[in-house]
Amino acid sequence: MKSTHSIGAISVAATLLMAGAAxxxxxxxxxxxxxxxxxxxxxxxxxxxxxxxxxxxxxxxxxxxxxxxxxxxxxxxxxxxxxxxxxxxxxxxxxxxxxxxxxxxxxxxxxxxxxxxxxxxxxxxxxGALGYGYNTDLMAANDLPEPSCWKDLLDPIYKGHVQMANPNSSGTAYTTLATIVQLFGEDEGFDFMKGLHANINQYTKSGSAPIKAAARGENTIGIVFMHDAVKQAVAGFPIKVVAPCEGTGYxxxxxxxxxxxxxxxxxxxxxxxxxxxxxxxxxxxxxxxxxxxxxxxxSSDLAPDMSALTLIDYDFAKYGSSDERKRLLQKWDEEVSTLPQ
Amino acid sequence: MRKAANEQTTHPVLIFWIIAGWVGYFVLPWYGVEDGFFRLAWLFDGWPVDEDFAPAAFLIAQGEKLWLAPMLLPLIAPLAVIRRRKTDPLFSVVLILSGAIGFAWLIAQGFGIGIRGFNFDWLTALFGDLGDRQFGMGYGALIVASSFLFLLTQGIAARGAINGDVFVVSAIGGVIVIVGTFVFFPIAKMLIFAFIAEDGGYSANVFVSKFFDDRIWGLGCLSGARCGVAWNSFFLAICVATATTTLGLTFALVVTRSGFRYKRAVRALTVLPIITPPFVIGLALILLFGLSGIVTETVSAWFGTQPTRWLYGLPGIMIAQTLAYTPIAFLVLIGVVEGVSPSMEEAAQTLRADKWQTFRTVSLPLMRPGLANAFLLGFIESMADFGNPLVLGGNYDVLSTEIFFAIVGAQYDQGRAAVLAMVLLFFTLSAFYAQRRWLGKKSYTTVTGKGDSGVHPLMPNRLSWPVLTIAGVWGTFTLIVYGMIVYGSFVDLWGVNNTLTFKHYITAFSVGWTEHGLHWSGSAWDSFFTTIFIAATAAPLTAAVGLTTAYLLTRQTFRGKNAFEFGTMLSFAIPGTVIGVSYILAFNVPPIELTGTGIILVVSFIFRNMPVGVRAGIASMSQLDKSLDESSLTLGANSWYTFRKVILPLMRPAILAALVFSFVRAMTAISAVIFLVSAKYDMATSYIIGRVENNDYGLAIAYATTLIFVMLSVVASLQFLIGRTQIGRRTQFMTGR
Known part of the structure; x- marks a missing residue:
């Protein structure tokens, strides 16, 4: 009796397992x-x-x-x-x-x-195209003019109000670095990054963190992909999205x-x-x-219209390669991130 | 009686392990089954001949993986001595040789031959290209390895080690092997990674250049720039340890030496850090003191000040860690403050010292070891903390987060992660070593066997006011922060729409009915059930390993016991991020291939939390008089029987404590977990981190609040259970970690 029982149990188990294997x-x-x-x-x-x-x-x-x-x-x-x-x-x-x-x-x-x-x-x-977004409430509270170009962000009145991710840890921020370099040329581009550095309050680790902090009111301007900024605006946060006037990368x-x-x-x-x-x-x-x-x-009406943007001719092959990436990041590390703020 | 037992010629345990070895070799699949450890689909999928699922013997019979063949001999050899007496020298020699050779061969072939044939160039040079490869070991290899190990330990026992006690020798051997495999091996592997150059070769220069990097040791902050992460971490840890020790002492004084009425409430608060998921405190602080926090806005409205981001960076991490670890310092110090003998204080007062003099010259010096202990614990905890710096760090980088971003960031530099992990390990191990060395030597014992019926004097007045004020302020602050956590989980969209809502709980934990029955439709259920399952699997194993080790440490004497103790307690000082990094480096490739499984999570929890089980076990076992075991042994029981029937039942409180503690710690762990989670096994804490990254604070906090209440009920039911299993006069089984 007992043995038939266990045989029954085994065959039940076997069927179950077969079903799992199928x-x-x-x-x-x-x-x-x-x-x-x-x-x-x-x-x-x-x-x-x-x-x-x-x-x-x-x-x-x-x-x-x-x-x-x-x-x-x-x-x-x-x-x-x-x-x-x-x-x-x-x-x-x-x-x-x-x-x-x-x-x-x-x-x-x-x-x-x-x-x-x-x-x-x-x-x-x-x-998705790169750009930035800002918290309109904080802008108003601090009496800051509304920026519309990349170079506007270098204005010292934004000191301590701008956030971007660290290009070492974030693809978004590396795209920003590569975009600026392609837009202004390498020397002027790095001058831009140095000027921006003076206004940055924090280099976050994750790419979209700056605009999320801006949404929560923990930061004023965040350099991010525009669709990330749109998303925060749609979620109900007081965020305005900017497509920089000089053109942008994607x-x-x-x-x-x-x-x-x-x-x-x-x-x-x-x-x-x-x-x-x-x-x-x-x-x-x-x-x-x-x-x-x-x-x-x-596509959504809220999405940034890519055809209305000035897009640079982003060289994915060059700036996506390991060597160029390493070189730019090292240069940024040595020349920009070590500057006092 | 015992002598007679030694003379027997049937060895049931030996026969069991010999047969187990054969089963592992002839029946079970030798290599890991891809579907998962507990899926048995392989039984119907071509086993035993299919190459993927074949046992070692079938592989060899088909002419494959011939390097497994030499193990056959040590598996069969023990049969030759099975009829011999234990005292026969041949018995022990054969067992030791077959166990040791078999085990060594198993390991050597595992490391020597990997996924691309020979793992070492010199092997290829010696034997030519192998033309074959092997994957990670599976059930068969596991069982055969255990069999070899226990053949070896039985051989050693038969030679008379530890009175020929098979159970004790096997337990020691088992603990050494698993601690070696899951603590020392991954750490060693990580150290090797620090020397790997970009081209794949080994180079000391690479290590030196990475180790002496300015980003680690730079002292730029003295001149306005930034300091290296090592100094940041060190400075932070010193600050936090000082703050937690001071506050811990304050609370301990309030509870033991003041007229404060609600002492039980203060004690209850100590459970908070254990049940709080990491970084929740950080989130609450942002909601209070962030640029748009309640307090910041109120203050700026009242005084017209400009709100700043002061919270992000050193101040924020420090406040969060102090909140989190003060209760730990309190737990350590309460025992010490209570332990100071009232008679000594009374003696001082009789000699006409006033209260202040007594406190300063008698009580305080006697508390010194407790203070040092609390300081070092705070130091280690702060160094290892990952969640708070992640949320509040700002530009203040610390080692634990840098390690994480070295591995996961776009830079992806395992070597740098390994070097940073070594630096972190160096700090925590030094603290750990100092704690054991320095505190172990001095005697501050004031509790003696003699009756000591005195009562602690109250604090002197000039101390009591500041102490009560600080304790009151900090206690209120803690309550506000935890209040914020609960409140934040009900707010719709923080800072924008402050209406109260259940929506986050509904998103996370809604349950619906479908035609198939109950449907767990909330987004958090998957990770919640996984977490409960993994934590519940890890808890009994942690308790078992911990208590066995505690038994060996308190009840047995053997050579190398100090090293054994240090080795088993070591994982306490290894920060979670280091464990995480070393596990993915060590267990992603054969012979032990565990990444992406639930097993790696369970294993990491066992060895992270094992020291807790060991301490609980030691504390409880030192209270049990040795005469109990001795009488059991004298009456003819062996040590396994004694352990099972005498010691374990008396240790029920310690077992329960270890169980619950490891369960709860497994639920709140993040630092190691974040490296080890996978699609199938996502844990609650890593899910919450994902929500935080997604700006979904409401959901993150709602989930964390739920976890807090779940764990609170677990801890409360432990209290209830322990209350009923009190043994004799003991009322407190564990006051520290």
């Missing part, structure tokens, strides 16, 4: 966009395909670090979102895989040129497949899906105001 389709997604967007992408992909998604959200720098650390034994399959530079660096180091998606025909040219500059190891999924949020991914088929399925108009339309549900790469994807 639904083996899964995908490990490294996500570097904002948390709720990541969640939504993961859940929607599960609904659309029935593939189980394991999603980790980390900043693009962290994810890049993780993919590099795991290079000899990859754990992730797809890396979605986050500024393009680390994606380009990963492509340069061969950490990500080549793939040409059938969805390419539907994409904006900038997304495809991003892919081509990296040997098709990455692709653009959204783009990022291309990218996506890559990890080289040697354990679930390569699922990774490609996600890749194609993420480039579709309906997947990109999800951005609006989570107040992500970037311009999406699929030409048919809807």
């Amino acid at each position: 639904q083996a389709e899964k995908l490990t997604l490294y996500c570097s966009a904002q948390e709720d967007w990541c969640q939504l992408m993961a859940r929607s992909f599960e609904e659309a395909t029935g593939i189980d998604v394991d999603m980790t959200r980390k900043s693009s720098g962290e994810t890049f670090a993780q993919i590099r650390a795991e290079a000899s034994n990859p754990k992730g399959d797809v890396w979605w979102g986050g500024t393009g530079d680390p994606h380009l660096q990963a492509a340069e180091e061969g950490l990500t895989a080549e793939y040409i998606s059938p969805m390419r025909g539907e994409l904006h040219p900038w997304a495809i040129s991003q892919a081509e500059s990296a040997g098709n190891r990455t692709i653009g999924i959204y783009s 990022e291309i949020g990218s996506m890559s497949i990890v080289e040697g991914a354990r679930n390569m088929d699922e990774a490609k399925a996600f890749y194609d899906w993420a480039l579709s108009a309906e997947a990109q339309a999800l951005a609006l549900e989570v107040d992500a105001f970037q311009v999406m790469s699929n030409m048919a994807a809807p």
